[in-house]
Amino acid sequence: MQYRSTRGTVANAKNAAEAVIQGLAPDGGLYVPVDFPHPEFSLEQLSGITLQQASSLVLSWLMDDWSAEQRTASIHRAYCSQWDDPAITPLTKKVGGNYFLELFHGPTLAFKDVALQLLPQLMTRAVKLMGLDRKIVILTATSGDTGGASMDGFSNVDGTQVVVFYPHHGVSPVQLHQMRSLPGDNLTPVAVDGNFDDAQQNVKQIFNDPQLRAELAAHQLQFSSANSMNIGRLIPQIAYYFYAYGQLLARHDISAGDQVNFTVPTGNFGDILAGYYAQKLGLPVHRLVCASDQNNVLTDFFTTGKYDRRRDFTVTNSPSMDILVSSNLERLLFDTANGDDQRVAALMSQLQRRGFYQVSDSEKDFLDSHFAAGYADEQLVRDEIHRSYHQDHYAIDPHTAVASAVARQYQEDSGDETPMVIISTASPFKFPETVYYSITSKAVDEPGLPAIRQLQQLLGGSLPRGVANLFNRQDRPQRVVDPAAMSGLLETILF
């Protein structure tokens, strides 16, 4: 397997190991397969497949530099006792007519654990494969969940150092505590006095700063990324789409070849892109429904073909989806543009310079044949949490509620009766304030950890392992930095 930049030529293609270590292509583009594989497998064979088996299949198709033994060992370590459900990513029975694929049973209670428990294993093996004698610096901008999940995944992993930039007032109390309290000598969380887009924009620039790269190399260091811009983050996420399909087959809820829809609560467009890649690999997916919160730039894009980030940024109760520039959309554009890297580079430069771009009619047709889109504002999110709890007896977090509300809207508007799987991206305990308020119409007494206890009393049952661990950890002092000073601070941290 060879990977090329969405903005560069095939001549600069890299193998998977190198693409994983680099994270982002030097020209600012994202790595995509040069030849997308069309693997031979029978859909019957997916029936009852475990998440580990699904990962094994997907990695064998897309990451062939690692030996089968190395892949198996990595998967085994990534998906074991740190998860509080033996299925790792269990699929619920029908709840209110739809299925929920629960991706939040890992150590940091959000779906990013699925990829970030695996990525450190893949990356450290990639460093060995490439024969590199360098320490890898994982540089991450986070809207809240990637930070905690990458710090957990890389905590005390030899040969790695993690620096996480998060928006100072843009993450939830539990997310903040998670990031500030994770143990590990190689972890540095930093608050940015700005929003997620400010953080991500600067991280991209730091990444592509040739002078800084040279300085790093002189110190035997190299940047990599744990954002979904890294294909090593994206590829593990493809597996759970196969797993969900296999579960539906095993339960005889569908027959081999039947199509399935997925609704995905979307921010940086990584999770839903993994679903699109699953479809490209041969999974019978009818529609991928892109669900946004009040920052609904993607809903407008899928409706009109115009991507326009010139609008106000809103901090909502689904902070991990508060994004105006969804990086991974670039990988989809690469396909809508038929692999024309210059077209992608031109669109991205328009977005950068003018704040918008417009796709052509034929490109729009391509999008329509795979995707639908909708959004939920904060009131609808609260209503959906309330409805789901009181009507279906199922507690959901605000991100999942965005997806659930949008899925129901889509089904009502389109009349599409294809079985629907809603991607459930976070535990309700990760956002206890909103969940508690939505269910009871009363505010919690105190946000953060006490709110978790209060929600637990309401919902009953015991706390998930990842939540219980939060109560025993102390916060580090908080570092706050101006967006313009991120690069300078990084140098003081690293050198």
Ligand SMILES: *Cc1c(COP(=O)(O)O)cnc(C)c1O
């Ligand atoms: C990151 C995140 C999302 C958005 O996923 P993308 O891959 O960025 O689109 C949705 N929900 C939760 C809880 C998240 O942490």
